[in-house]
Amino acid sequence: MRVKTAAKVNLALDVTGKLPNGYHAIESVFQTVGIYDEVTVELTEKGIELSCDVPERFASSDPIPCDERNIAYKAAKLFFEENGMNLGCRIHIKKGIPSQAGMGGGSTDAAAVLYCLGKLTGKSVKAPEKLGADVPFFLTGGTAFVEGIGEKITPIADYSGHILVIAKGKEGVSTAEAYGNIDALTVPVYPNAKMLAETIEKAPEKAYEWFGNLFEQAVQLEEVDDIKSVMLGNDAFSAVMTGSGSAVFGLFESEEQAEICAEKLEKAGYFSAVCKTVPESFIITE
Structure with missing residues (x-):
């Protein structure tokens, strides 16, 4: 299964405090935008393989790990572990979203892997926020008011088309x-x-x-x-x-x-x- 997966921008972003666990609380309006990575997921019998196609202009300034450190790899691992599935997959990521940009490039890839594996197996992951605070937002996208460490997501009026x-x-x-x-x-x-x-x-x-x-x-x-x-x-x-x-x-x-x-x-x-x-x-x- 292959999907294009969108980047996001924060139309507004405020930090409202520091929590006892060291994380910061935010208030933000998230918005998905039409800049995409392309993620391909193929089920296999075992193991997780990850390959990346990163444009030179991104790779030179922001090295992207293309191994088990990549959040997309971690997403597949979490999916199989949580569902007790003795399966594997091949993941290929073609980057179109610059990294270290504040646009959620890694989180949207992780969400795409969860989405594709869900469609391919009929299963899901209960706590996608374990992978990163932005991942739950990308499972739907659109326009949302976001609070907490990013886990409280309230869809608001559609702001698409701008x-x-x-x-x-x-x-x-x-x-x-x-x-x-x-x-x-x-x-x-x-x-x-x-x-x-x-x-x-x-x-x-x-x-x-x-x-x-x-x-x-x-x-x-x-x-x-x-x-x-x-x-x-x-x-x-x-x-x-x-x-x-x-x-x-x-x-x-x-x-x-x-x-x-x-x-x-x-x-x-x-x-x-x-x-x-x-x-x-x-x-x-x-």
Whole structure:
């Protein structure tokens, strides 16, 4: 079985506190977007094999482990163990989502493996959050208000069909380092994810006024500032970093404006793509 599996952006992302177990609590609006990895899963008699096809421009800046350290491999292992199945599988991942970008590239691959194995066997996994906080969201995708460590997911009004440019430089951000920097902020300006969720429901054309990300203040990357500046100088309604970094998305009125902006970012040496917000994670291709 082969599926295209979507990336996500955080239209708003706030860190609301630190929990006793050391994890951080968040409030966020997650949105799947039309940039995809392609994941192929084939059942075998035993063992898990994983292969990856990673574009050179991703591999050079962000090495992706293509072995048992990969979250997609861990997803297959969890699936078979939890269901007591004496089976194996071959997984092939063709990367289209940049890594260390705050776009959930690894988590969406893991969700795709769970989805494909579920369709192929009729079984499921009870606690996908064991693999990572973003994995449960990707099992459905769309537009959602997310709380806790990412495990409390409430679908909200559909925000699909909006035109984005997504761009990323060579700098990546480790999530652990980003959260450490959040803890050190002295006078943070907090985004209002709840207000964004309400506005998407009541006045979606004004939703961009509530886009925001606390991590921008914590990581302060030059490339992020540069990308935002190019987007806002080329008719973006808003430009915001996603996740703990380092990709940036800009919201545009027309595809023509978006293409012009993406071309300028590409010429400046950034990964850049025009896409739309989409209502689900998976597109079955085979």
